[in-house]
Amino acid sequence: MKILLPYFKRYKKDVFLTLITIVFSAFATLYQPRLLQQVQNELLADQQQAVIRDTAILIGLGLLSIITGVLNVYYASRITQGVVSDLREDTYAKIQTFSLANVQQFSSESLSVRLINDMQQIMNMIMTIFMQLIRMPLILIGSIIMAIVTIPRYWWAVVVLLALIMGLGVVAVKQITAMFDRFQMYMDKISGRTGEFLQGVRVVKSFNQSPQEIAKLNKDSDELNEVNIKVGYWFSTILPGAQLISYLVISLVVYLIGTSILQHPQDISVITPYVNYVLTMLFAILLVGMAVMQISRGNVSLRRIQEIMDTQPDVVFNEKAPEDALGGSIEFDDVSFTYPDGQQPVLKHISFAVAPGQMVGIVGATGSGKSTLAQLIARLYDPTTGKIKIGGSDLRQVNEKALRKTVSYVLQKAVLFSGTIADNLRQGKKDATSYELERAAQMAQASEFIQRYDETFDHEVEERSANLSGGQKQRLSIARGIIAGSPILILDDSTSALDAESEKLVQETLEKQLPDTTKIMIAEKIVSVMHADKILVLDNGRLVAEGTHEELLKTSPVYQEIYKTQKAKERKEEL
Amino acid sequence: MSDKQKSLTYLTKYLKNYKKPILISVAFYLIVTIAQVIAPSLLGQTVTNLSAFVKGHGSLGVFYQALAWMAGFYAFNSVATYIAWMMMTRFNANANNDMRKGLFGKLQRMTIRYFDTHQDGQILSLFNSDLDNIFNALNNAFFEIISQSLLFVGTIIVMFVINWKLALSVVATTPLILLLSWIIMKKAHVYLDNQQDRVGELNAYINEQLNGENVIITQGLRDQSVAGFKKENAKVREAMFKGQFYSGILNPLVSGFSLLNFAIVIATGAYMIMTKQVSQAAGLGLIVTFTEYSWTYFQPLTQVTSIYSMLQLALTGARRLETVEEQEEENTVPDGKTISGVNDAVRLEDVHFGYTPDKEILHGVSIEVPKGQSVAVVGPTGSGKTTIMNLINRFYDVNSGAVTFDGVDVRDLKLENLRSNVGIVLQDSVLFSGTVADNIRYGKPEASMDEVIAAAKEAQLHDFVMTLPEQYDTPIENGQDNFSTGQKQLLSIARTILVDPAFLILDEATSNVDTVTEEKIQKAMDNVIAGRTSFVIAHRLKTILNSDKIVVLKDGQVIEEGPHADLIKKRGFYYQLYTSQMAFE
Ligand SMILES: Nc1ncnc2c1ncn2[C@@H]1O[C@H](COP(=O)(O)OP(=O)(O)OP(=O)(O)O)[C@@H](O)[C@H]1O
Numbered sequence A: 001m002k003i004l005l006p007y008f009k010r011y012k013k014d015v016f017l018t019l020i021t022i023v024f025s026a027f028a029t030l031y032q033p034r035l036l037q038q039v040q041n042e043l044l045a046d047q048q049q050a051v052i053r054d055t056a057i058l059i060g061l062g063l064l065s066i067i068t069g070v071l072n073v074y075y076a077s078r079i080t081q082g083v084v085s086d087l088r089e090d091t092y093a094k095i096q097t098f099s100l101a102n103v104q105q106f107s108s109e110s111l112s113v114r115l116i117n118d119m120q121q122i123m124n125m126i127m128t129i130f131m132q133l134i135r136m137p138l139i140l141i142g143s144i145i146m147a148i149v150t151i152p153r154y155w156w157a158v159v160v161l162l163a164l165i166m167g168l169g170v171v172a173v174k175q176i177t178a179m180f181d182r183f184q185m186y187m188d189k190i191s192g193r194t195g196e197f198l199q200g201v202r203v204v205k206s207f208n209q210s211p212q213e214i215a216k217l218n219k220d221s222d223e224l225n226e227v228n229i230k231v232g233y234w235f236s237t238i239l240p241g242a243q244l245i246s247y248l249v250i251s252l253v254v255y256l257i258g259t260s261i262l263q264h265p266q267d268i269s270v271i272t273p274y275v276n277y278v279l280t281m282l283f284a285i286l287l288v289g290m291a292v293m294q295i296s297r298g299n300v301s302l303r304r305i306q307e308i309m310d311t312q313p314d315v316v317f318n319e320k321a322p323e324d325a326l327g328g329s330i331e332f333d334d335v336s337f338t339y340p341d342g343q344q345p346v347l348k349h350i351s352f353a354v355a356p357g358q359m360v361g362i363v364g365a366t367g368s369g370k371s372t373l374a375q376l377i378a379r380l381y382d383p384t385t386g387k388i389k390i391g392g393s394d395l396r397q398v399n400e401k402a403l404r405k406t407v408s409y410v411l412q413k414a415v416l417f418s419g420t421i422a423d424n425l426r427q428g429k430k431d432a433t434s435y436e437l438e439r440a441a442q443m444a445q446a447s448e449f450i451q452r453y454d455e456t457f458d459h460e461v462e463e464r465s466a467n468l469s470g471g472q473k474q475r476l477s478i479a480r481g482i483i484a485g486s487p488i489l490i491l492d493d494s495t496s497a498l499d500a501e502s503e504k505l506v507q508e509t510l511e512k513q514l515p516d517t518t519k520i521m522i523a524e525k526i527v528s529v530m531h532a533d534k535i536l537v538l539d540n541g542r543l544v545a546e547g548t549h550e551e552l553l554k555t556s557p558v559y560q561e562i563y564k565t566q567k568a569k570e571r572k573e574e575l
Numbered sequence B: 001m002s003d004k005q006k007s008l009t010y011l012t013k014y015l016k017n018y019k020k021p022i023l024i025s026v027a028f029y030l031i032v033t034i035a036q037v038i039a040p041s042l043l044g045q046t047v048t049n050l051s052a053f054v055k056g057h058g059s060l061g062v063f064y065q066a067l068a069w070m071a072g073f074y075a076f077n078s079v080a081t082y083i084a085w086m087m088m089t090r091f092n093a094n095a096n097n098d099m100r101k102g103l104f105g106k107l108q109r110m111t112i113r114y115f116d117t118h119q120d121g122q123i124l125s126l127f128n129s130d131l132d133n134i135f136n137a138l139n140n141a142f143f144e145i146i147s148q149s150l151l152f153v154g155t156i157i158v159m160f161v162i163n164w165k166l167a168l169s170v171v172a173t174t175p176l177i178l179l180l181s182w183i184i185m186k187k188a189h190v191y192l193d194n195q196q197d198r199v200g201e202l203n204a205y206i207n208e209q210l211n212g213e214n215v216i217i218t219q220g221l222r223d224q225s226v227a228g229f230k231k232e233n234a235k236v237r238e239a240m241f242k243g244q245f246y247s248g249i250l251n252p253l254v255s256g257f258s259l260l261n262f263a264i265v266i267a268t269g270a271y272m273i274m275t276k277q278v279s280q281a282a283g284l285g286l287i288v289t290f291t292e293y294s295w296t297y298f299q300p301l302t303q304v305t306s307i308y309s310m311l312q313l314a315l316t317g318a319r320r321l322e323t324v325e326e327q328e329e330e331n332t333v334p335d336g337k338t339i340s341g342v343n344d345a346v347r348l349e350d351v352h353f354g355y356t357p358d359k360e361i362l363h364g365v366s367i368e369v370p371k372g373q374s375v376a377v378v379g380p381t382g383s384g385k386t387t388i389m390n391l392i393n394r395f396y397d398v399n400s401g402a403v404t405f406d407g408v409d410v411r412d413l414k415l416e417n418l419r420s421n422v423g424i425v426l427q428d429s430v431l432f433s434g435t436v437a438d439n440i441r442y443g444k445p446e447a448s449m450d451e452v453i454a455a456a457k458e459a460q461l462h463d464f465v466m467t468l469p470e471q472y473d474t475p476i477e478n479g480q481d482n483f484s485t486g487q488k489q490l491l492s493i494a495r496t497i498l499v500d501p502a503f504l505i506l507d508e509a510t511s512n513v514d515t516v517t518e519e520k521i522q523k524a525m526d527n528v529i530a531g532r533t534s535f536v537i538a539h540r541l542k543t544i545l546n547s548d549k550i551v552v553l554k555d556g557q558v559i560e561e562g563p564h565a566d567l568i569k570k571r572g573f574y575y576q577l578y579t580s581q582m583a584f585e
């Protein structure tokens, strides 16, 4: 709950006005039966003047309750939607300070559930508080006092009743809160499963595995259902349970009155009001109970939001450092790295240096740590030990904006976002002109296919770039990477889905047109890195060799083996 | 179908399986409602008996008896409530469970085209928001509506029986209220609909952004991403505010009107007395009675309007879900032919195809893959290679021409049969949550551990798996894959090797795998491929040199075709590709 306070403060004025309107409409609700009774009495007593006066008041009260009621809804809606949407926004902003590892720990689906479903629960909670909870305690306390005052002798009956119902309530709230916790967890799971299915739908279909997917989801869904039913059972027990307790207490009190009626004959007249007060009390308790349930549910969700808010990003940048781009040099000093949830180091004691403008190739077997190394340069993770410097500054000391300006990293798996091609390219440079778009596309060999679309750069890309071929995706991703002209460019196997011809053209263009850019090329194909100033050979997380193509061919057995597998069948002359 | 019809179709579809519990619980609830109306008179009886006793013409025994009746009645009432609620809880939860399963099951049957053109998050929001809305509404509103309608109708009947003129005065404002409510509800409906659509969009945005978080971070797009979120969020806020406001004001309006109505009743009564239609004494009594009725008459209206937004959100949810359930499904060709293995050839016969009507991608492609042969397809990116695979596996269907297996059009084959004969290693590899072993045997869940290991060995994945903390039992959590890109591809290959398909399609299966490993796989696969019909798409020409035939596809047309040596001799497009990629001594 604490987490909401600052948000309510932002809507002080609305909270104040809601409270006032609540007071008015509560007044209207409470006064109305009295007034009505008064009118009825006056009618029976045939007091015409009074009837006319009070009827007019009744009309006034009606209008007042409409106006205050509408205003109450207006302000309550403003608070609810304001608080929830502000909270949602801050939560998302917080998520955007997370490191990649943080996001993965939560999983993107769970985060979506929290931002959508949990927020909905919180919204319901706030609505309950402002539209119901505030006036219920008044009625509850009022009826308790009245019940006791009516027959003071049996004050203990009211206490027993309250104690029993409270006891029941406390047990139930505890149980149900735990279940709401599980409910949200299964919600995460189901969302995760569905998200996973949507991403792998082609695999599911091509292996005819829908039954398996359905079985997995049904299992989770059944478990969620189990929770739902249990919560429902508690509700279904508590409501009639509280009812039964009240009825029994009522009957008991009436019985006691009966047995002692001769000593207290005046008690006859209080039986009916007494019963009415107890029933009002019950009604109020139940409503309060419902509200408490809603709140305990909202609280579970708030805790899940709090979890996000309390997460310390693994990777923290130095906000005080200047935002200007860094230089183009890269230095690894005895860097070792183990993934947060990993057991063995993936990179071991890596040291090397790259001068600005150099082109460096990285080769090595699958899983040898090439992408990991690139991720460290982009500071998606921090090295476990050792130090990385870019442009002479320790990565731990730089400003995030400076680093992003300096390093442009084209990921191994090209990811584009739904939107136009231009939108996607502009992610590399917000204010890129159409000339710049064109140039970047040209360099990435993408303009040829972009030009074929009628809308050229305004062609829409679907989510997961479903309407592009593998190579088209990669080329757009490369174009996005080079459009900003960052001092350091990392291409992580970024031409793997390109045909040989386009691949060669991309390589040549980059070499020619970006002479001052430090280029890190991770590649499986030797031809891609043959001309590099330096090639790093990774083997099982170790830097086993370093040098030019010619040098490595002579000295590095690992490199030689890779090269051997890529040689043409024929000699050049034979072709 | 109109929106309302859609919602109702949806709800009836899922509730009709619970006819019996619904009827029983409704019956119990009706009893409870009636009991609540009767209870006060039993109390009255008890009081009467007691006062009779006090006055001396009765015994305490009669009072006890009445009291016992009352207590029994109360107890019965609680028990009936309990039963009604228990049953309602069950069928509501179960129906909701059916809806969730139904939706997921529906997704399983939908076409690839749907998924290619819709955002995941939109679908997720049906799970995250709409299903929940329906559940809440049924839970809170189901009995409420029943008992309130009963009270409503009951009150009307009783009123008209007693005095129809005054009864008319009670219902006099109702048309006005209905009109007003109708106008407001129409507005609220629009905004609540709008609200759920915006929530869907927000969910889609979040889902896409977070799934691409590595791009967001490395491209320095965090601020932009937050800005985009704010925009979507503001739309949600706007829609939700309007939805909550318009649906919320119904209640104070109606309860305000109930007060105004008293005035009308009183005025009508007064008029009747003045015009001597009733005697003054009787008239006054009537007015008092009817002000009471006016109160009971409005109770149901106020109660129901207070849960209106819940109801409307459920209807909106039902409509959104029904819209998905109405989507076209894959034609599974239930009474189609079946084949087992390829006995002659797989052929593309003059295939024309485009994803959209206005843009053809394949322009009359014919390719033959004879039994036992391996045919490679190479060509520039975007030339249509993956598209061909989409057609063979019927992710999409040809516009004209045909894909045939042993002369049978794939559209005449049972879909499941076709796909079980075709094994594909897709260009993009995906992992599912579960263990490593579960992932390898994904296509054949009943496979033994030995089979799993054998497949992993062939795909050169075994050594890596053995380095994992729990080897084959290492869990893969969604979104948290601890595999390198190449390793994922190896796993996809192992997955396909394990199911041992008759017709194998490799779509750049090793594009991210290093060439040393690739060569090893190739050797292992040579054994697998030997005698197997296969179709290999590759940019790395080294892997396809030994294919029986290489087809060069460019701009959706076959431009060259033949074994490696022939194509080299031809000095055409293939020659160019080959020389630009290979390292030469
Ligand atoms: N789902 C889709 N909707 C619309 N157009 C699509 C879709 N999938 C592919 N395309 C378009 O169809 C053409 C052929 O794509 P395809 O994926 O078959 O190419 P490809 O030969 O496999 O290329 P690559 O080597 O890059 O993987 C491309 O222009 C692509 O943009």
Ligand SMILES: Nc1ncnc2c1ncn2[C@@H]1O[C@H](COP(=O)(O)OP(=O)(O)OP(=O)(O)O)[C@@H](O)[C@H]1O
Pocket (backbone or CB within 6 Å): A339, A340, A341, A342, A346, A364, A365, A366, A367, A368, A369, A370, A371, A372, A373, A412, B480, B481, B482, B483, B484, B485, B486, B487, B512, B513, B514
């Ligand atoms: N998030 C992660 N958590 C734990 N381990 C990981 C994670 N990502 C990768 N690994 C492991 O780290 C090792 C190095 O992975 P990396 O992605 O750097 O390989 P790579 O050289 O880029 O391979 P490829 O050529 O296949 O892309 C692999 O063994 C991989 O299984």
Ligand SMILES: [Mg+2]
Pocket (backbone or CB within 6 Å): A370, A371, A372, A412, A492, A493, B484, B485, B486
């Ligand atoms: Mg990699």
Ligand SMILES: [Mg+2]
Pocket (backbone or CB within 6 Å): A469, A470, A471, B385, B386, B387, B427, B507
């Ligand atoms: Mg492709």
